[in-house]
Amino acid sequence: DVVxxxxxxxxxxxxxxxxxxxxxxxxxxxxxxxxxYLNWFQQRPGQSPRRLIFKVSNRDSGVPDRFSGSGSGTDFxxxxxxxxxxxxxxxxxxxxxxxxxxxxxxxxxxx
Amino acid sequence: EVQLxxxxxxxxxxxGSLRLSCVASGFTFNSFAMSWVRQAPGKGLEWVSSISxxxxxxxxxxxxxxxxxxxxxxxSKNTLLVQMNSLRAxxxxxxxxxxxxxxxxxxxxxGTLVTVSS
Numbered sequence: 764d765v766v767x768x769x770x771x772x773x774x775x776x777x778x779x780x781x782x783x784x785x786x787x788x789x790x791x792x793x794x795x796x797x798x799x800y801l802n803w804f805q806q807r808p809g810q811s812p813r814r815l816i817f818k819v820s821n822r823d824s825g826v827p828d829r830f831s832g833s834g835s836g837t838d839f840x841x842x843x844x845x846x847x848x849x850x851x852x853x854x855x856x857x858x859x860x861x862x863x864x865x866x867x868x869x870x871x872x873x874x
Numbered sequence: 875e876v877q878l879x880x881x882x883x884x885x886x887x888x889x890g891s892l893r894l895s896c897v898a899s900g901f902t903f904n905s906f907a908m909s910w911v912r913q914a915p916g917k918g919l920e921w922v923s924s925i926s927x928x929x930x931x932x933x934x935x936x937x938x939x940x941x942x943x944x945x946x947x948x949x950s951k952n953t954l955l956v957q958m959n960s961l962r963a964x965x966x967x968x969x970x971x972x973x974x975x976x977x978x979x980x981x982x983x984x985g986t987l988v989t990v991s992s
Contacts, residue, residue, distance in 0.1 A: 800976045800977065804919070806919075811970060811984055811985055814978075817980075823980065853918075857919070859978055860976070863936050866919045
C-alpha cells in the first residue's frame, strides 16, 4: 500500500500568518492517465471531512482562495496564506492513484 | 444542494451484522461512483470501499474488510449500501459515505456510528 506521511502532525499557528503542511507518498502518484490524484481534506471539530483541494492544486467550490495546493510526484504541500480562526481542525491528504486509497495521519492545526 | 444522509449504525455484538444506508439527493446519483470511509474514535480517516457508477459493476474493498463487507447501490432509490458481516471490535467507527473514488469526497454525509461491543 502507498504510505502517506504528513508533517508536522501538530501545527500551532498565529492568526493572519501563513501555514504549510507537507504530504509525502511512498511512490509516485502520477496515474496512467497523466493525472495526479492527490486530495486534501479539512475536518473541523465535530464535523464531517470537507474536501479542499483535488488533483494537487484544484480548489473545490466555495473554498477560500487562501488555501492552495502544490507539488508533484511524491511531494505535496497545502498552504494557508493567512490563517483564520475557522481554519482550526485536522487536515488530511489522500491519494486516489493506487488501490487501496490511503490517507495521511492528519495534521492538527490549532491557534 | 447535494445531500448524503447515512443511517443504520448502532451497537452490535462481535460477530454480528449491520447494514448501512446512504440516501443521496441534489445530484444525478447514478452518474457518480460512491465510497465509504470510516473514522475510529479519535483516529484518522480510513477508506473502506468504493463502487462504480451506473449499477455498480465494479467494487473495491480495503483488505481489512474484504470478504466481510459488501458494497452495493440501488440507483432507483438513490441509495448506497454496505452490508457488514462478522463485525469486529476494530470495525467500531463513524462511517461516512462520500461521492467519487479517485476524486473522493466532493460531498460527504454526516456519518453514522457503528459500535461493536459485547
